[in-house]
Amino acid sequence: MKLRKVTAASAAVLALAVAATACGSNNSNSSSSSGGGGGKIKIGIKYDQPGLGLKQPNGTFSGFDVDVATYVAGKLGYKPSQIEFVETKSADRENALSRGDVKFIVASYSITDERKQKVDFAGPYFLAHQDLLVKKDSKIAKGTDLNGQKLCSVTGSTSAQKIVKIAPKVNLKENSGYSECVASLQSGAVDALTTDDSILAGYASQSQYKGQFKLLGLKLSNENYGIGVKKGDTATVNKINDALKAMVSDGTWKKDVEKNFGPANYKYEPAPKIGVIVK
Template sequence: MRINRAMRVGIGAAALALAATVTAGCGGGSDKSALENAQDGKLTIGIKFDQPGLGLRNTDGTYSGFDVDVAKYVADKLGVKPENLTFKESPSAQRETLIENGQVDLVVATYSINDKRKEKVDFGGPYYIAGQDLLVPTANTDITGPDSLAGKKVCSVKGSTPAQNIEKNYPQAQLQTYDTYSLCIEAMRSGAIDAVTTDNVILAGYAAQSPGTFKLVNKPFTTEKYGIGLKKGDSELRGKVNDAIQAMIDDGSWKAAQEKNFAGTGFAVPAPPTVDRY
């Protein structure tokens, strides 16, 4: 059968339309704002899947940790029930992209607030203040703080604030970066890494998960303010998230969540942070 010019044009237009539909479907983002999604009774929140005590996907498919509890509390204040929440894994290096593309409505994933990130996203909070520390094998006596890292293989996560801090301020260390902290932990377990560095509360969770195997150096050398990441310029959402964090602090849920998730780690619950209303 011969295909005339009109038919060729029609077929070409149909193919372009189909390609556009497939491309849009592959993007994974939402055209709705986070508040519009909340009004529909659903939210997608980015968390870590591999951080005991903070954001952990359990073997039964459930999620646990302080970040998870914060996410559920904030979502509830936005009108979304826990059963209507979707948790999406948000590795450190992907958090801004996930927010910008609309693949998540919020990120609650040990997300340190800094000026560089605020160029791309906004933050509610802080909801927690941590400090960078070092985790080492229990038998290690050489590493006593960041100034003793010369020649040592130190692992952190790609794109994370702790990795950038080691690279900039402790160049004598041999920094190695992986996609997740759990990979750093396994590398140290096998002897390929001398120390893992990130915020003390994250490291405490790993230490508690493997009693007697690892220990915290307990020499924090930074101050990290954890915020809830959200789309740049959404001041209404940021205000509601800040209100929710303040309510969690005021009604005792914030303290209770920490006591539940960090039990046995040796951490005393710190004073709550002051919510930044910038």
């Protein structure tokens, strides 16, 4: 009888130990914990945007969005070694957040009323403008010149929609990424590429394209780049906003902008005020 009691007690202790170990293991791998510790954090970025988010051949990442993401993650308690960058293309950003694939997204993600219905935003942390990239000898000088011309943009981007309103007779071609659009522009398959001037400047400054393209400087829109967060996660939004304020005030924001956009002679706007959308 005594042996039976001791065995039952031992089994109970063993069960508690196993449960505790399982819980500890789950927490160590969580990407949604409030601090770093031994865990990881998954952050959505673009892989094909020079100057903003670019995956290098050796597997490392570069660009202003990458620097912002790394700084913010640091303020949340994560070391660079704890960051896992996940590719999030324009058309899948909202889904990636709702599925929980990433904790937040820093990917030239313009804040719009439509998107705010699906996700929450911290920021804005950068103000860009929609523009057109054309070949250096192109006769295109304004948006209406695109009527009857071939225009390339990316699926899920708001840029193409704005151009169609300006030039209803434009022949629109949508690709999955900007790299394909730039290659099409270089080959003559399309006549222009539209997206934010920050992205276009990054491509135009790449060595294989240098001197071939020009930005028209049209400033067709104000693009307030925000950091996308899962809808309802107010705590994370507030923490990110605090991190962005610190990034501006300690000079890191300006240093990183000049490092990533300086070579392209890109005339960037001053750091926007956190929480203030420029219409």
